[in-house]
Amino acid sequence: xxxxxxxxxxxxxxxxxxxxxxxxxxxxxxxxxxxxxxxxxxxxxxxxxxxxxxxxxxxxxxxxxxxxxxxxxxxxxxxxxxxxxxxxxxxxxxxxxxxxxxxxxxxxxxxxxxxxxxxxxxxxxxxxxxxxxxxxxxxxxxxxxxxxxxxxxxxxxxxxxxxxxxxxxxxxxxxxxxxxxxxxxxxxxxxxxxxxxxxxxxxxxxxxxxxxxxxxxxxxxxxxxxxxxxxxxxxxxxxxxxxxx
Amino acid sequence: xxxxxxxxxxxxxxxxxxxxxxxxxxxxxxxxxxxxxxxxxxxxxxxxxxxxxxxxxxxxxxxxxxxxxxxxxxxxxxxxxx
Numbered sequence: 001x002x003x004x005x006x007x008x009x010x011x012x013x014x015x016x017x018x019x020x021x022x023x024x025x026x027x028x029x030x031x032x033x034x035x036x037x038x039x040x041x042x043x044x045x046x047x048x049x050x051x052x053x054x055x056x057x058x059x060x061x062x063x064x065x066x067x068x069x070x071x072x073x074x075x076x077x078x079x080x081x082x083x084x085x086x087x088x089x090x091x092x093x094x095x096x097x098x099x100x101x102x103x104x105x106x107x108x109x110x111x112x113x114x115x116x117x118x119x120x121x122x123x124x125x126x127x128x129x130x131x132x133x134x135x136x137x138x139x140x141x142x143x144x145x146x147x148x149x150x151x152x153x154x155x156x157x158x159x160x161x162x163x164x165x166x167x168x169x170x171x172x173x174x175x176x177x178x179x180x181x182x183x184x185x186x187x188x189x190x191x192x193x194x195x196x197x198x199x200x201x202x203x204x205x206x207x208x209x210x211x212x213x214x215x216x217x218x219x220x221x222x223x224x225x226x227x228x229x230x231x232x233x234x235x236x237x238x239x240x241x242x243x244x245x
Numbered sequence: 246x247x248x249x250x251x252x253x254x255x256x257x258x259x260x261x262x263x264x265x266x267x268x269x270x271x272x273x274x275x276x277x278x279x280x281x282x283x284x285x286x287x288x289x290x291x292x293x294x295x296x297x298x299x300x301x302x303x304x305x306x307x308x309x310x311x312x313x314x315x316x317x318x319x320x321x322x323x324x325x326x327x
Binding site for chain 2: 128131132175176177178
């Protein structure tokens, strides 16, 4: 569309919630989208159908990003169908909460692997087409937890998200010269499966007095992935209704 | 899986890539240093990628250490080819 090279967008963890909203938003911008999911193929197919029904292009791509081989597999499958991946949204994330004495190695590793290490592997892989094409948009979905504040009960999650933001800034500095931007979005309390059960009393602390919607996070990603945001690099855009203001 | 290529071909491809990165064509000689050509580590990463995509030769970070001239880069690629 507007002088950008032909290519595709990959959104991880896109079968529901924020990821699905991001996939829809990017498809509306004209990107063919790889809708990655780990296990819920039905939900991923529904996202693809919604996109194609609205005139966009999309493909469901199964893969657990915490497995090292997944990065290459996703990219190969997506590139074969829609061309080089020029937009990568690292959205797949998990949590395994507990106070630190209760977080075992498995819970620690799982969260770091999926939320941070996987994002690095996918970014590393994405830089190949992006650098060669002199165009790229990497958007990492972080969280106000870790990126801005700590949160008791989420040492692993907070560490993974803080790491993600540090990685974002560093990679941005490395590749900006090639027309690649790498930015993060830090959502606050958003209405999704991941925040189910998180009490009403938290809303009292949100100046906007409501949770945000997945579409409101997707709008931030849409902007950062746009041509117009070419000079925005290495930032972390908070979208939290004023919670951390 | 490494393709085969002559030294001339590799040299030509490397020269082409360096020009793409902004090096002055006249200044690109086998003994030119990357520093003198204003070619930095990001450019070399991209060069390694070109070499991998087009000749199947994988150049790791540690391989690239100490490669300071055009000749050394071509030598490195040649040494990795089958």
